[in-house]
Amino acid sequence: xxxxxxxxxxxxxxxxxxxxxxxxxxxxxxxxxxxxxxxxxxxxxxxxxxxxxxxxxxxxxxxxxxxxxxxxxxxxxxxxxxxxxxxxxxxxxxxxxxxxxxxxxxxxxxxxxxxxxxxxxxxxxxxxxxxxxxxxxxxxxxxxxxxxxxxxxxxxxxxxxxxxxxxxx
Numbered sequence: 565x566x567x568x569x570x571x572x573x574x575x576x577x578x579x580x581x582x583x584x585x586x587x588x589x590x591x592x593x594x595x596x597x598x599x600x601x602x603x604x605x606x607x608x609x610x611x612x613x614x615x616x617x618x619x620x621x622x623x624x625x626x627x628x629x630x631x632x633x634x635x636x637x638x639x640x641x642x643x644x645x646x647x648x649x650x651x652x653x654x655x656x657x658x659x660x661x662x663x664x665x666x667x668x669x670x671x672x673x674x675x676x677x678x679x680x681x682x683x684x685x686x687x688x689x690x691x692x693x694x695x696x697x698x699x700x701x702x703x704x705x706x707x708x709x710x711x712x713x714x715x716x717x718x719x720x721x722x723x724x725x726x727x728x729x730x731x732x733x
Contacts, residue, residue, distance in 0.1 A: 647689075
């Protein structure tokens with residue numbers, strides 16, 4: 565899928581009615597999709613930029629681990645969307661049937677307030693019922709590794725909100 569086509573899908577995805585008002589809405593809207601970035605390995609990789617703000621900083625002055633887990637979850641969901649050829653599995657499902665099975669992270673080094681981070685998320689495989697992805701999170705200006713993780717997601721049969729997705733311009 566070419567960058568322009570996926571950029572359109574990305575922008576439509578983050579505006580889906582089901583995302584509006586959700587816990588992840590703010591994160592999805594703050595992601596900056598970076599097509600063609602040096603870290604982009606292939607058509608199943610997305611590179612996203614995210615600016616660290618005070619609302620995800622812990623009492624030690626670094627990004628809270630739970631916030632990093634949420635960022636990784638959201639980024640790998642987008643990678644799975646991109647890696648799913650023709651959107652055959654991910655965009656045809658009820659959001660309730662598209663859910664995390666396993667999410668694991670290793671925290672390598674801290675990120676601080678006002679850091680700009682890059683998230684390199686890769687969809688490894690989208691199967692009949694399960695999708696596999698991995699991600700690395702870096703401080704942008706140094707490419708220092710902050711977090712690495714994996715995300716396994718169920719993509720079970722169901723009827724998605726195709727009409728809503730198609731309506732979004």
